[in-house]
Amino acid sequence: MYSPGLGLQYALGPLEGRAELVGEASLKIRETKLSDEGAYYVSVILDELGEERKYVNLNVLVQPKVSVGPANPYVVEWSKNVTLSCTTKDAKPPIKALFWEKDGVRIQTGEGGKYTKGNMKAPFLIIRNVSKNEAGRYACVVDHVTGMHRAELMLKVIYPAVITNITKSVTGDRISLHCFADGNPKPEITWTKAKSYVPLDSRHFPDDGMATHVLVNVMANDSGVYICTARNGYGVGESRSLRIVVADEVQKPWKHSPHVAIIAGVAAAVAWVIVCTVLVTCIVHRKRKRNTAAVPRYALQLSYLEGKRKGASEHERRYARVLYDYDPKDDDELRLRSNDIIDIIRGDNEGWWFGYLNGRCGLFPSNYVEVITVTEREALRLGVPDIAISGCNEEVRASIRDKANKEYYRSLPRRPKERPQKPVCPAHPNRSRGAPRHSGHSKC
Known part of the structure; x- marks a missing residue:
């Protein structure tokens, strides 16, 4: 109420302390609330003309409150399906659109893809078979008449240590062995020599995920298999080996x-x-x-034990035979072809499993494969018809099983007795139906 004659103005009721007269007849409301919405009228009383009223309707716009979950940061395990929640409330009028961003880039969602849902009808975002590539900052973004509003969380992915590369560099009589590994948490990388459990002196570069062992003044007794092992406390460790053969000194x-x-x-x-x-x-x-x-003083031979899990014997491993072809939809999936043999690393239930095939680790659909035994795996490697293994003739199965077992144990390396000073050939797990791959210039 305002009385120009008396120079008085009052703000009463719910506007008390928040409203004031501006100019000749304008009303200013501070700290607007939703309860302030409604019809307002101004009444002007003149001595000669009487009273005159005008009406105006006030619509209050309320910004949406956006929240995401389940937590921030949100830590998940590799290969799991992850759901990120997004809720909005108090929006007036309702929001016009909702979508998700990863590291500032809008996510394209669709059924059957890496990302699903995450829209107006289903605001929660589903990430299928999460890998280290999906780690990052996720934001739920809503479009409202008052502007764009968002809430963010950090997604962290825990995955086992993986050796990404193992190399060597030679300068004169100095050989440097480099091992690179990745994992979350950051892996511990160690170099050891075959038949010895004592870690070798190495230079560690944790930020780069690398450990280097240097051989100075290479001698004949430096020959052997050097093993790099990476562990991070999640899953099992992985190791690869590098064989060094130092030639006998050239006769003078x-x-x-x-x-x-x-x-x-x-x-x-x-x-x-x-x-x-x-x-x-x-x-x-x-x-x-x-x-x-x-004549070189030494020769180098590389032989990898890709994906070797410390402490896992041949009989503890599980294998799967591919039933149907599958082309990967993402970089962390395996390419499957009928009758391929997969070394199962993890697969406890239906859905997506994690395994090793053709030199790489990755995910694969469990309904595209069947689990097989070590005997069946060896029979397939030897080219034995499938009917001989899965048929009803037990005598045939026993014969095939015996042949497969003999062939398998015959393929294992033998420790030399006459010349123990020679390096012992490490076991090369057969990763496919073909013969094991070897690299280097000589064969054991």
């Missing part, structure tokens, strides 16, 4: 050169032959250096 030709004996005899008899002796010795020495340089 001058020790057996007939020129030396001839020159020595002549030198004992005639003094002036000393000059000739020096010349001949220089020539022979130069030739010896050329011959020695032509």
Whole structure:
């Protein structure tokens, strides 16, 4: 109420303390509330003309309150299906659109893809078979007449240690062995030599996920298999090996050169032959250096034990045979072809399993495969018809099983008894139906 004659103005009722007169007849309301919405009228009373009223309707717009969950940060395990919730309330009028962003980029959702839901009808976002690539900052964004509003959370993915690369660099008689690993938490990387459980001295670079072991003044006793192992306390450790073979020292030709004996005899008899002796010795020495340089002091052989899990014996492993072809939809999935043999790393229920195939680890649909035994796996590797394994003839099955077992144990490496100083061939787990792959320049 305002009385210009008396110079008085009052704000009464729910507007008390929040409203004031601005200009000649304008009303200003501070800290607007939803309860302030409604019809307002101004009444002007003149001494001669009487009272006149005008009406105005006030609509109050309320910004939406957006919240996401289940937690921030939200920590999940590798290969699980993850659901991120998004709720909005107190929006007036209702929101116009809802979508999700990852690291500031809008997520494209669709049935059968990596991301599903996450829209007006289903505001929760489902991430299928989460991998390390899905880690990041997620935001639920709503479009409202008052602007864009969002709530964010950080998604962290726990995944087992994986060795991404193992390399070597050679400089003279110095060999550096480099091992790179990835995982969350950050893995502990160690170098060991075969038959020894004592970790070798290594330089660690935790930020780069690398450990380096350096061999200085390489000698024959440095030959052997060097194993890199990565562990992070989640799942089981992974190891790969690098074989180094140091060749025997090149025989010094001058020790057996007939020129030396001839020159020595002549030198004992005639003094002036000393000059000739020096010349001949220089020539022979130069030739010896050329011959020695032509033969390397050591040779390197690489052999990987991809995805080897520490402590898992052959009989503890599980295998699956592919029934139907499958083309991966994402980078963390395996490409399946009928009759491929997958080494199962994890698969306890229906849905998506995690395994090893053709040199890489990844996810695969469990309904595309059937679990097989070690015997069946070896029979398939030997090319035995499937009917012989799954048929009803027990005698045939026993014969095939016996043949497969004999072939398998025959393929295992044998420890040399006569020459224990030679490096022992490490076991190469058969990862597919074909023969195991070897790398390097020589075979065990």
